[in-house]
Every structure is written in structure tokens, then in C-alpha cells.
Amino acid sequence: MFKIVEKSLLAENIYKLRIEAPRVAQSALPGQFVIVRVDEQGERVPLTIADYDKAEGTVTIVIQTIGASTKKLCALNEGDSIADFAGPLGNPSEFVHLPEEELRSRRYLFVAGGVGTAPVYPQVKWLYEHGVKADVIIGAKTASMLIYTEEMAKVANLYVATDDGSYGFHGLVTAKIKDLIENEGKHYDECVAIGPMIMMKFVTLTTREYSLPTTVSLNALMVDGTGMCGACRVSVGGKTYFTCVDGPEFDGHQVDFDEAMRRQSMYRSQEAQANEKHNHKCNCF
Amino acid sequence: MANKIPRVAVREQDAKVRATNFEEVCYGYNLEEAQLEASRCLNCKNPRCVAACPVNINIPTFISHLVAGDLRKASDVILEDSSLPSICGRVCPQENQCEGSCILGIKGEPVAIGKLERFVGDWCLDNDAESVAKAEANGHKVAVVGSGPAGLACASDLAKMGYEVTVFEALHKLGGVLVYGIPEFRLPKEKIVAREIDTLKKLGVKFETDVVVGRTITIDALMEDEGFDAVFIGSGAGLPRFMGIEGENLNGVVSANEFLTRANLMRAYDEEYDTPIYVGKRVVVVGGGNVAMDAVRTAKRLGAEAIIVYRRSEAELPARREEVHHAKEEGIEFRMLTNPTSVIGDERGWVKGLNCVEMELGEPDESCRRSPVEKAGSDFTVECDVVIMALGTSPNPLLKRTTEGLETNRRGCIVASEDGVTSREGVFAGGDAVTGAATVILAMGAGRKAAKAIDEYIKSK
Structure with missing residues (x-):
């Protein structure tokens, strides 16, 4: 069992949980994810790591309540325990392997959308701790849906974009990318985009115009998360990869996003049923 | 008489x-x-x-x-x-x-x-008749990676010899393939597998679930930081193979591992459990081994019309004869000498059929089975909404990637001697991780041989 040591509400339906998981905290690196199972009946849910503290032995995850299992997870409180917390899984971000000197010469643009802002944070924080201050665009529909802005501002040059203009730049993250490159004369060596599939798809279409290499982190369907099921198959450059063992980060310009989005919807109707069943059972929200 | x-x-x-x-x-x-x-x-x-x-x-x-x-x-x-x-x-x-x-x-x-x-x-x-005596604790620690048949057998023998054994399991449940792969109707989980594991617990074997060795902790860290004198790798062959044909990433094409894991480990067939499973109305399972039989019979039990498609003839089916016999009794349709060529999808990207070609048997190949050859112009389509690929599995590359000096062969299997000795001192391996997908008894046998070799290794140090 893994204890929840801290819980907070970040935005509507988005929770932050800090979990006691010393082994995972010890090995975690930016870009990796965990598999969480709330209880005996729960699904194995893949969630990207939002932060980790080796000294405290804790790992932070950020969850948007969408399915039955994520709702159950967010209904738990500080002091409660979850059944399983396995990880860190997947490969760390490639930049953690770069020699310090090369790393410091590189200019990074991170594009974070919605709940995908959380996994961007450990990457940007890691770079900051290694002498690189990245540019970060956080995008959200509206100001109340923004998360991690304060934390991010401490470790990066932060730009905020909202669809409705209620905070920061008025427009989509793709418009902000263009704005930075064309109007502010910014030059980047690499873009890292993490967020909804549709956002990542359009970010890669935009960065392609500037021949800007772009890494995306795919949140594919998974069962075990260790390479066993193949549910997370994704086509990259015409070849099939398993997101869990070959990813989760891939060259965004090579990813077949239309297929990835279609595959994500595979269990949607069953999930809706499970959701109803769960809503019927308790009134947690 | x-x-x-x-x-x-x-x-x-x-x-x-x-x-x-x-x-x-x-x-x-x-x-x-x-x-x-x-x-x-x-x-x-x-x-x-x-x-x-x-x-x-x-x-x-x-x-x-x-x-x-x-x-x-x-x-x-x-x-x-x-x-x-x-x-x-x-x-x-x-x-x-x-x-x-x-x-x-x-x-x-x-x-x-x-x-x-x-x-x-x-x-x-x-009758709790495990009468084998347990030796006194000898103060040495051994880590076992994986709680499938190889790991359980190795852990059991070492515990009896007096070693302090910890088994690390990547999944949330103990038993490996016995739990995620083989269905309940062939091997009851609570009645049999859980009790075999309880026997080990009584012997003093410790179990840690949710530990993906290679990621959560490396083999080197187990030996250097946690004081294990030796490590046995019994991590199995868990990576599913696909055919590489067109349409394989359509919605509705799954590996047998995924289908069985959802059903067996995650209990998707039980309403109380949250994990979904997509069964469809007409399921085609590609393959002829035990895993194919398990998948097709599971699909049948979940209410689908279920069909086996296999490229050789019935005589070559690698599955246990009893499983084939049971599958037939249960109404599974067998289409022998049939090989898929592509999966066809509807306009929304969901499976609607499997294009196949008829085969005939030619000369024996290296497996001594007559190799199937396509019959020209025999293409036809099997209508279905789910295709399950049961084509075999290979070992997970994770331990190779994260353990320096651990030698593997071109199929990704760990290179180990008869007694489980690998290229790394103090690291032993056995079961499917070494042989590729094989049987429970061979894995168990390999685990026991390695236990003996580990004992000799530690005593000689």
C-alpha cells in the first residue's frame, strides 16, 4: 500500500497527490510515468510523474478525474493509501543523457496543455537545476483551468496562453509559438510538447514550419505499462512502437497522431458505462 | 492384468x-x-x-x-x-x-x-503436507526477479536451504503467467496458484509487488546497495509479437496478452472491476498454441462467436491436445491452413474483417513441422470485429538495457548455462527469459537448477 501524504485541488477536477513511494522516488527521472491502481477493483492507470523528492521518498502525480478509477483515486484523502504505485516506467527524457556542456548551449521551448502541464514541470525543473532556463508556454481554455503557473515561473521563462484571453496571451499555444519565434525573434533547438493529443498534433504541425525538432510525450492506453500487452502501440515514422517501453517520448514530427487519437478512443463506450456505475455507487463529488 | x-x-x-x-x-x-x-x-x-x-x-x-x-x-x-x-x-x-x-x-x-x-x-x-524440512537461516540474501514458475521454484528451493529470499514482482499480483496468462477455467487462481504462493510465504520467502526490476531498482543496486549475494532472473517472455501486416493498429486488434491480461489479471469480465474489455460479436484468434486456445475460449465465454485461424494443419497445432479437444467441445470454430494477409477496417478505423489466404503444407522446416505455403489466388475474407494475435512472445528488453554486461542472444533471450549462470557474476537466469516462450515445467526445472547453482556459488565465495 502507498500512502497519500498530501492532496490538493489545482483546478476543477484536477488534483495533485503526493504519494509515499521511496523506491520510485529514488529512481525517478524527468519524462517517466507510473502505473497506479487505486484498489483491488481499480484499473491500472498510467500517470506521468509531476515531481519527486528523493530525500522525502515521495512522488507527485496530477490527475484529472475522467474515468471510474481516477474518480475513486481523487475521492481519497491525505492519510489514505492506494493499492499499487509501480514505476518509474518508460525512458527518461533524452536530455538527461546529454553532456553538461552541450546541454547548456541548447535552447528549449516547452509547450504544456491542460493536465499535461504537470509532467512538464519536472523536466523544466531538472534543466533549471542543470543550468538551463527554458521557455515554457502553458495553455488552457480559461484562467481557472491553469495549473502549475507559480511553480513553473520559478524555474522557467513562463508564457501563459488562454483560449478566451482571460489570462496572458489570447489564443492557442500554436499562435504563441509563432508569436515567440516571429515577433520576439526567439530561436530554439528543441520543442517539447505535452498535453492533449490534439494539441500535440497541432504543435508539431506548427513547429514543422520552422523545422524545429519536437518531442512529444504520448499518453496511450496501457494495461500493464511494462511491455506486456501492446495496447499502447503507436506508429512513429511508419514503424510500430510500444509507448511504455520505447517511449513515452517520441519524435513528434514522425508520430501518426490520427491513429493515436483513434486508438485512445477504443474503450470509450465501456469507460462511460463504468463511470455511470461508479457515479451511481457514491456521491463523492 | x-x-x-x-x-x-x-x-x-x-x-x-x-x-x-x-x-x-x-x-x-x-x-x-x-x-x-x-x-x-x-x-x-x-x-x-x-x-x-x-x-x-x-x-x-x-x-x-x-x-x-x-x-x-x-x-x-x-x-x-x-x-x-x-x-x-x-x-x-x-x-x-x-x-x-x-x-x-x-x-x-x-x-x-x-x-x-x-x-x-x-x-x-x-493437507498442508509440505513435509520438506527447512534448513537453519544461513544469513545470505538472494533476490528473485519475477514470481512466475521459474522464480517461485527457485525461491522455494533457496528458502529450504536457509537463504533469505525476496521475490520482486512487476505486477500487482503474484504468479506471473500463471495469473495474467492462463485463464481461471484452466488454472484456478485462488484455489491453486495463491495457495502455492502461500506455501512459499510459510517458508519465509518475502514478496514485493509493484517492483519493476530494471526501472524501480536495478540488478546492480540490489547487489550493491541492498546486500543481495546473488540475483535470479525469472522475468519470463512477456513481449507480444505482431504479424506486421496492414491494418494491425486498427481499433479491435489486440495481442492475446492484452486480451488475457484484461480478463485474467484485471478481471474485466467481473462487473465489480473497472477495467474494460472489448469482446465484439465475432472474434478471430490468430495462432495455434495454448495462448491462442486460452484467448479464443475466453472470448467465447464472454459471449462472442470465436474462431481460430492457424496457418498449418490440425496435426501441427502446438497447443495441448486436451485444450484443442475442450475448445472444440465448447463450440470454437477451427479454420486450419489459413493465414491472415491484412486486417480491414471500417471508415471509423474499427476492424470489420480479416483478409486471409489458404495454405498448403510443403517441406518440413527447422522446427521439423511441414512449412505452410500460400495457395495462389485463394484469398478470402473472414468477417469479424475483433482480431486477437496469439503469435508468441519474446523476453522484455528492460533488464538487458539496464544491466551492464548481461549478455543476450539475437532473439533477446538472456544467455545462460544449463545451471542458469549468466555473463554477470552473481546473476543467474532461467525460464522463458532464457529459452523464449516455453512451458511451466521447464521454467520450474530451470529455477530449481539455478537455486542449486546459486547455493554452490555463494558457498564458494
């Missing part, structure tokens, strides 16, 4: 009924039936069954104790060579091993050795 008695039929759940539930198909023998069947054994002077058993269980001796009604002695004889009799009795391909070489099988039916082993194994679990 022992051999005049016909082989005692084993009681089974009615085919029509069992095709709608997940309870065990075979009820097994009761004592009277087991003793009658055991009495058929000729107790050969040169027992061919012993040589044909991958772990050389002294079959005639355990059978003679069973005839005499001494079940404790019978189980002691089996436990000398096997640590998982109630499991192997259920899942071993006996027709190619012990029973396949039984003298009685030449003119009639061989002794039902598997069913007798199962009977004795179950008796042993029911």
Missing part, C-alpha cells in the same frame, strides 16, 4: 455450461478414481515416462504409493523433483512428455499421469 482396465475418464463441467462461465473445466479425479487409474501403471523396470519428464519425476514410484493409499509418500516423491505439482498436473503438455512415452499408449491409452499428479498435488495443498 492391470492394463486391461480402460483409462479412467475424468469428470468435467458440461461443455455447453462451461462455455458461459470461468470455473474450472476439469474436476479431476477423486481418490477412488485416482487409485483405479494408478493401478493401470505397469511399474516398468526402465520407465520411459521418467526420462520423458523435463524434471524426471519418479513417476512409477509416486503412482505405486498412490495405489497403496499413502498420499504423503506419493507427494514427497513428486516434491523431490517438482515444486508445483498441482499446477503442472493441469498445464503440462503430457501427451508429448510422460504420457506420450507410456508403454500402455502403444496399443491403448497411456496412464493419465497428469491427472494423477494433479490429484496428489491438490491433496498436498489441502
Whole structure:
């Protein structure tokens, strides 16, 4: 069992949980994810790591309540325990392997959308701790849906974009990318985009115009998360990869996003049923 | 005239009924039936069954104790060579091993050795008859990676020798393929697998779930930071293969591993559990091994029309004969000499059919089976909404990638000697991680050989 040591509400339906998981905290690196199972009946849910503290032995995850299992997870409180917390899984971000000197010469643009802002944070924080201050665009529909802005501002040059203009730049993250490159004369060596599939798809279409290499982190369907099921198959450059063992980060310009989005919807109707069943059972929200 | 008695039929759940539930198909023998069947054994002077058993269980001796009604002695004889009799009795391909070489099988039916082993194994679990003495703690620690048959067998032997053993399991449940792969109707999880594991817990073996060795902790860290004197890798062959044909990433194409994991490990068929499973109306399973049979029979039990497509003929089906027989009884359709060429999808990207071609058998290939050759112009389409690929598995590359100096071959299998010695000092390996997908009994045997080698290694240090 893994204890929840801290819980907070970040935005509507988005929770932050800090979990006691010393082994995972010890090995975690930016870009990796965990598999969480709330209880005996729960699904194995893949969630990207939002932060980790080796000294405290804790790992932070950020969850948007969408399915039955994520709702159950967010209904738990500080002091409660979850059944399983396995990880860190997947490969760390490639930049953690770069020699310090090369790393410091590189200019990074991170594009974070919605709940995908959380996994961007450990990457940007890691770079900051290694002498690189990245540019970060956080995008959200509206100001109340923004998360991690304060934390991010401490470790990066932060730009905020909202669809409705209620905070920061008025427009989509793709418009902000263009704005930075064309109007502010910014030059980047690499873009890292993490967020909804549709956002990542359009970010890669935009960065392609500037021949800007772009890494995306795919949140594919998974069962075990260790390479066993193949549910997370994704086509990259015409070849099939398993997101869990070959990813989760891939060259965004090579990813077949239309297929990835279609595959994500595979269990949607069953999930809706499970959701109803769960809503019927308790009134947690 | 022992051999005049016909082989005692084993009681089974009615085919029509069992095709709608997940309870065990075979009820097994009761004592009277087991003793009658055991009495058929000729107790050969040169027992061919012993040589044909991958772990050389002294079959005639355990059978003679069973005839005499001494079940404790019978189980002691089996436990000398096997640590998982109630499991192997259920899942071993006996027709190619012990029973396949039984003298009685030449003119009639061989002794039902598997069913007798199962009977004795179950008796042993029911009567807590693990009589093997445990040596005093010797102060040495051994880590076992994976809680499947190889890991369990290795852990069991080492614990009996006095080692402090910790088994690390990547998943949330113990048992490896016995839990995620083999369905409940063939191998009951609570009644059998969980109790085998409980036996190990009683021996003092520690288990840690949710530890993905290679990621959560490396093999080097286990030895350097956590004080393990040796590590045994029994991580199995878990990576599913696909055909590489067009349309394989359409919605509705899944690996047998995914389908079975959802059903077995995540219990997607149980309303109380949250994990979804997509079954469809008409399921085609590609492959002819035990995993293919498990997947197709699971699909049937979940209400689908279920079909096996296999590129060779029935004689070459690698599955246990009993599983093929049971599948047929349950109404599974078998389309032999049929090979898929592409998966076709509808406008939304969901499977609507499988394009296939008829095959004929040509010359024998390196597996000594006649290799299938396409019949020109024989293309046809099988309508279906789900395609399950059961084409075999390979070992997970994770440990190779994260353990420096651990040698693997071109198929990704860990290179290890007969006794499990790998290219890294103090690191041993066995089971499917070394051989590629094989059988429970071979994995168990490899785990036991490695336990012996680990003991010798630690003592010689």
C-alpha cells in the first residue's frame, strides 16, 4: 500500500497527490510515468510523474478525474493509501543523457496543455537545476483551468496562453509559438510538447514550419505499462512502437497522431458505462 | 492384468455450461478414481515416462504409493523433483512428455499421469503436507526477479536451504503467467496458484509487488546497495509479437496478452472491476498454441462467436491436445491452413474483417513441422470485429538495457548455462527469459537448477 501524504485541488477536477513511494522516488527521472491502481477493483492507470523528492521518498502525480478509477483515486484523502504505485516506467527524457556542456548551449521551448502541464514541470525543473532556463508556454481554455503557473515561473521563462484571453496571451499555444519565434525573434533547438493529443498534433504541425525538432510525450492506453500487452502501440515514422517501453517520448514530427487519437478512443463506450456505475455507487463529488 | 482396465475418464463441467462461465473445466479425479487409474501403471523396470519428464519425476514410484493409499509418500516423491505439482498436473503438455512415452499408449491409452499428479498435488495443498524440512537461516540474501514458475521454484528451493529470499514482482499480483496468462477455467487462481504462493510465504520467502526490476531498482543496486549475494532472473517472455501486416493498429486488434491480461489479471469480465474489455460479436484468434486456445475460449465465454485461424494443419497445432479437444467441445470454430494477409477496417478505423489466404503444407522446416505455403489466388475474407494475435512472445528488453554486461542472444533471450549462470557474476537466469516462450515445467526445472547453482556459488565465495 502507498500512502497519500498530501492532496490538493489545482483546478476543477484536477488534483495533485503526493504519494509515499521511496523506491520510485529514488529512481525517478524527468519524462517517466507510473502505473497506479487505486484498489483491488481499480484499473491500472498510467500517470506521468509531476515531481519527486528523493530525500522525502515521495512522488507527485496530477490527475484529472475522467474515468471510474481516477474518480475513486481523487475521492481519497491525505492519510489514505492506494493499492499499487509501480514505476518509474518508460525512458527518461533524452536530455538527461546529454553532456553538461552541450546541454547548456541548447535552447528549449516547452509547450504544456491542460493536465499535461504537470509532467512538464519536472523536466523544466531538472534543466533549471542543470543550468538551463527554458521557455515554457502553458495553455488552457480559461484562467481557472491553469495549473502549475507559480511553480513553473520559478524555474522557467513562463508564457501563459488562454483560449478566451482571460489570462496572458489570447489564443492557442500554436499562435504563441509563432508569436515567440516571429515577433520576439526567439530561436530554439528543441520543442517539447505535452498535453492533449490534439494539441500535440497541432504543435508539431506548427513547429514543422520552422523545422524545429519536437518531442512529444504520448499518453496511450496501457494495461500493464511494462511491455506486456501492446495496447499502447503507436506508429512513429511508419514503424510500430510500444509507448511504455520505447517511449513515452517520441519524435513528434514522425508520430501518426490520427491513429493515436483513434486508438485512445477504443474503450470509450465501456469507460462511460463504468463511470455511470461508479457515479451511481457514491456521491463523492 | 492391470492394463486391461480402460483409462479412467475424468469428470468435467458440461461443455455447453462451461462455455458461459470461468470455473474450472476439469474436476479431476477423486481418490477412488485416482487409485483405479494408478493401478493401470505397469511399474516398468526402465520407465520411459521418467526420462520423458523435463524434471524426471519418479513417476512409477509416486503412482505405486498412490495405489497403496499413502498420499504423503506419493507427494514427497513428486516434491523431490517438482515444486508445483498441482499446477503442472493441469498445464503440462503430457501427451508429448510422460504420457506420450507410456508403454500402455502403444496399443491403448497411456496412464493419465497428469491427472494423477494433479490429484496428489491438490491433496498436498489441502493437507498442508509440505513435509520438506527447512534448513537453519544461513544469513545470505538472494533476490528473485519475477514470481512466475521459474522464480517461485527457485525461491522455494533457496528458502529450504536457509537463504533469505525476496521475490520482486512487476505486477500487482503474484504468479506471473500463471495469473495474467492462463485463464481461471484452466488454472484456478485462488484455489491453486495463491495457495502455492502461500506455501512459499510459510517458508519465509518475502514478496514485493509493484517492483519493476530494471526501472524501480536495478540488478546492480540490489547487489550493491541492498546486500543481495546473488540475483535470479525469472522475468519470463512477456513481449507480444505482431504479424506486421496492414491494418494491425486498427481499433479491435489486440495481442492475446492484452486480451488475457484484461480478463485474467484485471478481471474485466467481473462487473465489480473497472477495467474494460472489448469482446465484439465475432472474434478471430490468430495462432495455434495454448495462448491462442486460452484467448479464443475466453472470448467465447464472454459471449462472442470465436474462431481460430492457424496457418498449418490440425496435426501441427502446438497447443495441448486436451485444450484443442475442450475448445472444440465448447463450440470454437477451427479454420486450419489459413493465414491472415491484412486486417480491414471500417471508415471509423474499427476492424470489420480479416483478409486471409489458404495454405498448403510443403517441406518440413527447422522446427521439423511441414512449412505452410500460400495457395495462389485463394484469398478470402473472414468477417469479424475483433482480431486477437496469439503469435508468441519474446523476453522484455528492460533488464538487458539496464544491466551492464548481461549478455543476450539475437532473439533477446538472456544467455545462460544449463545451471542458469549468466555473463554477470552473481546473476543467474532461467525460464522463458532464457529459452523464449516455453512451458511451466521447464521454467520450474530451470529455477530449481539455478537455486542449486546459486547455493554452490555463494558457498564458494
